[in-house]
Amino acid sequence: MNSTAPSPVRAGDPASQTADAVPAVDVKGVTKRFGATEVLQGIDLSVPAGATTCLIGPSGSGKSTLLRCIAFLEEATTGTIAIHGDPLGFAEGPDGKRTRLSPQAIRTVRSRIGMVFQQFNLWPHMTALGNVCEALVTVRKMKRKDAEERGMAQLTRVGLANRAAHYPSELSGGQQQRVAIARALALDPEILLFDEPTASLDPELTGEVLNVMRDLASSGMTLLVVTHEIGFAATVGQRIAFLDHGRLLLNGSPREVFGEPRHPRLAQFLETYLDRGAATLL
Amino acid sequence: MSLDFGLILKQMPDILSGLWVTLWMWIVATLLGAALGFLVAVGRRYGPAPLDWLLKLCVEMLRGTPFLVQLFLLYFGGPFIGLRLEPIPAGLLGLTVYAAAYFSEIFRAGFQAVPKGHVEAADMAGLSRAQILRRIILPEMTMLVLPQCVNMAIVLIKETAILSIITVPEMTMVIGAIGSQQYAFVDAMFLLAIIYWVLVEICGFLGRLAEARLSKFRFAAS
Secondary structure, eight states, X not given: OOTTOOOSOOTTOGGGSXXXXXOXXXXXXXXXXXXXXEEEEEEEEEEOTTSEEEEEOOTTSSHHHHHXXXXXXXXXXXXXXXXXXXXXXXXXXXXXXXXXXXXXHHHHHHTTXXXXXXXXXXXXXXXXXXXXXXXXXXXXXXXXXXXXXXXXXXXXXXXXXXXXXXXXXXXXXXXXXXXXXXXXXXXOOSEEEEESTTTTSOHHHHHHHHHHHHHHHHTTOEEEEEOSOHHHXXXXXXXXXXXXXXXXXXXXXXXXXXXXXXXXXXXXXXXXXXXXXXXXXX | OOOOOHXXXXXXXXXXXXXXXXXXXXXXXXXXXXXXXXXXXXXXXXXXXXXXXXXXXXXXXXXXXXXXXXXXXXXXXXXXXXXXXXXXXXXXXXHHHHHHHHHHHXXXXXXXXXXXXXXXXXXXXXXXXXXXXXXXXXXXHHHHHHHHHHHHHHHHHHHGGGGGGGTXXXXXXXXXXXXXXXXXXXXXXXXXXXXXXXXXXXXXXXHHHHHHHHGGGSOOOO
């Protein structure tokens, strides 16, 4: 980290953390190596409950990998992650050694997390409602009728009640992503993770997904969003974490992070972002 | 020359019995072959590494040698290892095993073609490995491999003709014999060609029907 950076906020600076007793997600010293490449180089991040935290940063900065580690779709090479205080995947003993938890314990902690993917990942052989109800029936053992009632409520919440009987191939990208959000919501997660939820959408379909996310954010759910939508991050995000080259450079409120004076690396990132935006206008 | 099917068609009961043998052996070998091929693909994907190698070796041998040679080895070589089979059981076994080798490769590719993200989404939703296999991977794979399975079924219906050389009384053997007796061998072969072609077209039509039914489940572009 650049010690001469003019930014008022530093990653890991206790003053920049909310006073909340138990964070929704507590990432401690997480590294992730793929072969010789160290994608995450020691991340400490605490995600406050009941707020929206946005992870931003250049491509390849490790933000998606961090999110996937928090979802336990990837296993952190070192470090620990806790969900509302409960260790996920690995627990750290008093001697600092990591031990792997039982599959049952992993499943229990993980069931409190929902995930929305960049590629939507709806199951193509099920209708929108079928996608939303699948885990309610197979995992939560709900009666089909009760599951469908709950599924319809979630589809209504994302404005797609009239598309319940449609298959994913019959829906637009934006609609598919909203179904994916309903599918995650149906399981009543405490934390909802978004991995670049609008990155595979046409610009005109991005809005409908961001609107749903805005509603969720204002409902007080804990959201952790990896996004390239800087506007969304600045207006909806209550916390902004800026990653670069596998390190957490900044972590604070939008005002702290985006306000002047800016961290030079962030300024550079935002500039290329504006360049790209300007390029599309020409 | 002029073709005259009259002499051959007079023996309709024999022809129908040959057609029946061809049809049932084809359908049974295709279904059993697909089931066995599926088990092989599952074994190779989820089983221990040595099982994968062993099955791969078997598949490679079956795909690397002509069906005719395999059938000869089974029917004439079998007795040397105590495997003495009548023509029909030998033909059915040979065709099933041959089909299984190809079907296993179709299913193996199908497993690989199911997007990783669909499995991750199921994993995040809390589905167990068995539930993911049953509820997500199998149905998705079915839509992906259906065209190749129909294609394989078409290949197999034509391979049933080879069963005639171990004296299975199927259509090629019956009609060929009638043609020889009536001194109308070319006519007989021509008639055979037409019947096989019609069967293949019917099979292809049914396959397209099934594909059309599944088309709305096709992968959404994203």
